[in-house]
Amino acid sequence: MKALVLAGGSGTRLRPITHTSAKQLVPVANKPVLFYGLEAIAEAGIREVGLVVGDTRAEIEAAVGDGSAFGLEVTYLRQEAPLGLAHGVLIARDYLGDDDFVMYLGDNFVVGGITGLVDRFTRDRPAAQIMLTRVADPRQFGVAELDADGRVVGLEEKPASPKSDLALVGVYLFSPAVHAAVAELKPSWRGELEITDAIQWLLEEGLRVESSVISGYWKDTGNVPDMLEVNRLVLESLDPETLGRVDASELIGRVRVEAGAVVERSRLVGPVIVGSGAVVRDSYVGPYTSIGAGCAVTRSEVEYSILMPRASIDGVGRIEQSLIGHDAEVTRAPDTPRAHRLVLGDHSKVQICP
Numbered sequence: 001m002k003a004l005v006l007a008g009g010s011g012t013r014l015r016p017i018t019h020t021s022a023k024q025l026v027p028v029a030n031k032p033v034l035f036y037g038l039e040a041i042a043e044a045g046i047r048e049v050g051l052v053v054g055d056t057r058a059e060i061e062a063a064v065g066d067g068s069a070f071g072l073e074v075t076y077l078r079q080e081a082p083l084g085l086a087h088g089v090l091i092a093r094d095y096l097g098d099d100d101f102v103m104y105l106g107d108n109f110v111v112g113g114i115t116g117l118v119d120r121f122t123r124d125r126p127a128a129q130i131m132l133t134r135v136a137d138p139r140q141f142g143v144a145e146l147d148a149d150g151r152v153v154g155l156e157e158k159p160a161s162p163k164s165d166l167a168l169v170g171v172y173l174f175s176p177a178v179h180a181a182v183a184e185l186k187p188s189w190r191g192e193l194e195i196t197d198a199i200q201w202l203l204e205e206g207l208r209v210e211s212s213v214i215s216g217y218w219k220d221t222g223n224v225p226d227m228l229e230v231n232r233l234v235l236e237s238l239d240p241e242t243l244g245r246v247d248a249s250e251l252i253g254r255v256r257v258e259a260g261a262v263v264e265r266s267r268l269v270g271p272v273i274v275g276s277g278a279v280v281r282d283s284y285v286g287p288y289t290s291i292g293a294g295c296a297v298t299r300s301e302v303e304y305s306i307l308m309p310r311a312s313i314d315g316v317g318r319i320e321q322s323l324i325g326h327d328a329e330v331t332r333a334p335d336t337p338r339a340h341r342l343v344l345g346d347h348s349k350v351q352i353c354p
Contacts (some may be wrong), residue, residue, distance in 0.1 A: 048117070054078075057078065084187075132212065145164050
């Protein structure tokens with residue numbers, strides 16, 4: 001079995017961060033979200049991975065390399081434009097050959113990995129196997145309809161009137177039969193080749209499509225609130241450790257200070273991670289905060305936020321529920337409320353009142 005990881009999307013819902021960064025590389029607990037998917041694939045015993053990339057290919061390739069760091073063999077597949085999930089399968093046809101494969105969306109996060117899903121597929125050999133989860137607003141997702149016996153009888157992409165609340169999770173398993181389905185597709189009303197249409201084609205051809213409703217955690221990290229929520233979830237299992245220097249400071253709960261980081265005259269209430277080379281001085285860092293490598297937090301308060309590498313916050317009363325990009329600078333300015341909510345693109349400079 002091979003894996004096909006889709007990382008060619010433009011990440012419009014995470015702008016301005018994604019004007020200069022691949023959405024799949026936005027960090028969760030100081031590790032790119034894409035890496036969690038690659039690790040899950042490796043844990044499932046899969047070694048060959050086709051990584052579909054677009055305009056951010058250079059950045060993703062620099063981060064992932066040849067895949068050996070994950071125990072994988074990665075082949076890069078260029079997608080000229082994000083024309084749908086099924087289009088990713090179409091351009092990977094030669095790479096996939098006649099092998100079964102798991103398709104994993106590079107900005108999705110699934111707790112518990114995919115090993116059980118892969119084992120079930122290998123045992124039962126359906127034409128396709130999908131994961132489903134109940135969502136509050138299924139109109140934003142691909143939606144599956146099940147019959148009274150729990151069998152998949154229909155699928156629809158982002159329907160105006162959903163027939164169920166069961167959304168497709170961004171992990172799919174396919175036999176080579178899917179290639180015939182993809183070859184028959186026409187662009188949807190969104191101008192994309194929809195994977196839901198390909199699975200519907202398999203159903204209409206009388207092929208077996210299995211599903212499982214997951215009770216665990218899944219998130220599409222395509223927007224800031226979901227990214228912060230996934231960061232919170234990962235930090236919940238953080239192992240506390242002090243590898244850097246901590247002086248005249250109080251560390252409460254699950255706090256990890258990476259090697260080379262410095263914490264001085266500060267109070268950190270976990271779960272919190274402070275990346276290598278970061279400096280926290282005369283500050284308060286509250287729960288569910290990830291401070292990236294090389295960041296600087298000085299005379300400030302920050303909570304429930306993600307600071308990407310080399311961001312700096314200086315003299316700010318309080319920041320919360322924020323995603324701050326690479327090399328962004330947040331400094332004091334007169335007359336502002338005590339709490340701020342920010343989404344800053346890379347290299348931004350913002351003045352904030354004390």
